[in-house]
Amino acid sequence: MLLIRCPYCEEERPELEFRNAGEAHIARSPNIASESDDDFEKFFFIRSNPKGIIYERWRHMHGCARFFNAVRDTVSDRFLMTYKAGEPKPVKLPGAAK
Amino acid sequence: MSATFRIAGAGRLKQAKIAGFSFDGRPYTGIEGDTLASALLANGVHLVGRSFKYHRPRGFLSAGAEEPNALVEIKRDAARKTPNVRATVQELYDGLTAQSQNRWPSLAFDVGAVSSIASPMLSAGFYYKTFMWPKAAWKNLYEPKIRAAAGLGVAPDQPDPDHYSARFAHCEVLVLGGGAAGIAAALAAAETGARVILADEQAEFGGSLRFESGAKIEGQDGFSWAQSALAKLSAMDNVRVLPRTTAFGYYAQNFVGLVERVSDHLQNPGRDLPRERLWQVRAKRVVLATGAIERHMVFADNDRPGIMLASAARTYLNHYGVAVGRNIGVYTANDSAYAAAIDLKKAGINVAAIVDLRDNPTGPAIDEARALGIQVNFGRAVIRAGGKLRVSSMTVQPKNGGGERSIPVDAILMSAGWTPSVHLFSQSRGKVAFNDETKRFVPGIYAQDCVSVGACNGTDGLSATIDEAYAAGAKAAKDAGSRPAKGTKPKVDAGESWSRGMLGAAPGAGADTTVKAFVDFQNDVTAKDIRQAVHEGMRSIEHVKRFTTNGMATDQGKTSNMHGLAIAAETLGKPIPQVGLTTFRAPYTPVTFGSIVGHARGPLFDPTRKTAIHPWAERQGAVFEDVGQWKRAWYFPKPGEDIHAAVDRECVTVRKTAGLFDASTLGKIEVVGPDAAKFMELLYTNPWEKLEPGRCRYGIMLREDGFIYDDGVVGRLAPDRFHVTTTTGGAPRVMNHMEDYLQTEFPHLNVWLTSITEQWAVIAVQGPKSRDIIAPLVEGIDMSDEALPHMSVREGRICGVPTRLFRMSFSGERGFEVNVPADYGEAVWEALWAEGQKHGACAYGTESMHVLRAEKGYIIVGQDTDGTVTPNDAGLDWAVGKKKTDFVGIRGMARPDLVAKGRKQLVGLKTRDPKVVLEEGAQIVADPKQAIPMKMIGHVTSSYWSQNCGRSIALGLVAGGRDRTGETLYVPMPNGVIEVEVTGMVFFDEKGERLNG
């Protein structure tokens, strides 16, 4: 069971309290109705599914109920950092190799 | 029967209390402190089981958790039968009842042993080869016969009457293993004040100090030191000591699962005691002090009862005071067996001979054995063991061939060396490394915050072990944030040390032989089987393991893995590390289902949700159905009525007078705030900005892909307040969906979402008399059609309590849904029921609710839709705001395939024979005469007998369905083809006049 730091509660809590909510930083277009088929495909269907660093959304379901973003290594399952929804994708990652 | 193998003056079971027990119906006595194994051995009993595949007689191999052979059933009463208990672990209590397994009719004479004769058929890979064909053999032979003959123990056939508890714990340092290493590490960590948990699988701490008679620490013998150190640790507030506790699983981020056996060793466990306790421990640092396990020698018939590990015989003698025989042979490739021979000899037991595979070993152990007059033979092998139900001889031969000599013995002690217990390290995702010099896998690359110390780390010798463990314990505490303390490292006065040994088959069981030299006792895997697997093309050890089942039994190959690997490597002509070690997986030793399940069983398995009106329905004799976690009244049968009669009556009564229905389980969400309408516009297909306060609208929610996600009636209570209803099952995910968009896509909107499902009880009153029933109880709401038209909502009071009164209908009749605070739900229901009685109203359940809505063609999301249905497919285009420029699903809905012709559309279906009721889920075809497989153009989603229509009615999804109106389609069923006509979706009151009727 993983430990996840909720950036709103500002503490590590067990995975049981959280729910994964898919890849992060995929913004819904404000003009979605006029998007091309290709753009909608990219937005709705295509995910990076990386081996290594993934930026993903989590929800502190059984805690503060907030959605937030996390950086996780899919190989080791280690969380490198978490940050609030709406904050930019971090450039520097703590403890990441290279 | 007297315990004739108990040696006076040996062992530690002092101030003994006698414990009577039985094995296979025969009474025996043992001593409190015994294991079942030591007590049986004290009585001279070695034969305790039959093997899994060949039903060969088996005795005790070990004195611990690695035991592959001595599995028994412990029976407390009819419901408390535990199969596959290791007799070497089970502590004795007065009255213990044990049975052998895997034998018929008796342990000494087992018919199943005939499979030994047919054993060529049961060689490696026999599962894959034998059970292929003919097909009929599965039914008649393989399943009933082989399954009965094989298998391990018998599962209990009654519910488990015991209870199991669970605890979470946090600590700075978790020490796993309570031998010399674990105790030293725990002492060092505890001295810093860190929170320490020390766990060991045995009843008493000490590990190998239980048998190492040569160990002296702090002026005491090793085992006594362990007990005083433990007393010191137990007295410290920051230390928790857990005996009889096995760490079975090491998970991510130092999360470790432990099972504490609380009462299996007690004669009469109190009912308040759990049987086992699951500990889920999160540790900042873990110290692995899991020791090493001795390996057996792989030679012909090495499984005869009486043949065991040297350290086991030593444990039985030095700890339990039991000699495992009177005339003992020793077969070794390592020094440690000498210590066993010496201890037994000193206790007055005859040691017939030590057979040592090594050519010219030297050292104090060898000198001492010789000095005691024990015959020592170097460069020789035991090539065969004689005897059947008990070993009677060992045949010795020079290891490179030559004359054979048979030595009569009643026990053989073996040692091929020691395997570090890297199981938990490997579970932590650490990578082991092979030490070519000592021929063992030791911890290499660590993946988690843990450290291995002592024998499990390949550290030899007591002094080096305590040095390493004490330093590691102190460092673990420091790394976990504790202040260093000035402690005192335990001083080792004397210790034992050995390493090396051999891996693989011994001479006489080599590639040129066909003997049964067992590698894995529990799964009956021989050296020959492993070679055969390689010859048949298995290259990786993972394949060899699966093909032969080596290491796949409940002991997970604790004694067999290294031998199996070495034989495979030799056959492949590759070095061991290139063949690779199999991955160790949790659990380390078998774990009961009970300990994992804990209290989550029976009524506590899953929460049960009941409405405020539930007790009333129960009193009325309602039959309930499960809807998610909810219990819902399904129908209310009168005496003599079955479900059909009850539902027919309920449906007719609702349309004739009125019915009361408990709709409390409907999901309810309050959407509040200055931007509430804007938010609703984005989450639902419908327009909301212009909906006047006091009015309601049927809303459809889509996912971004354009498919229907949920639906429900929404009332606008005020410009900034919406009372949203959802489907019963959809409430949590709809709330999550709304929160997700509010928090992440539309955070600029000033809106709050509150789940109010549990806050409001909902009583639906439907039917022509519904207003007459409600009106007398309502205050402050004008109930006239002009003031309260269909699809409107008012706040007021009913029976003196607040209400949100909806005028809405899910039956097609004039209808209301009375929302009252849940605490008043039952009282208001009772009052409405009393009014209803005056008009001949009935209570109806979910089945009638379904029939009534289907008569009107109202859909149920999740029944008539399946996640691939658009509003247009469902005939709900009217509910999509045509002028809207954005809502969730607006783009997905416009995808080419979703607007293409020929999509499945929801239509009505009338069977040609009105009495025939279609089966929900049945497939629909256009031409019933076509060849199988037929082209299926749709399926039935809802189907009922409608007493109000006097016929069956159904809804279905049919390709191009609306254009087929009037067409005849076909539903092929096992008993014939059913003709149906495609119709509109409304079967009753097509004009909708009854909403105001």
Ligand SMILES: [Zn+2]
């Ligand atoms: Zn939180």
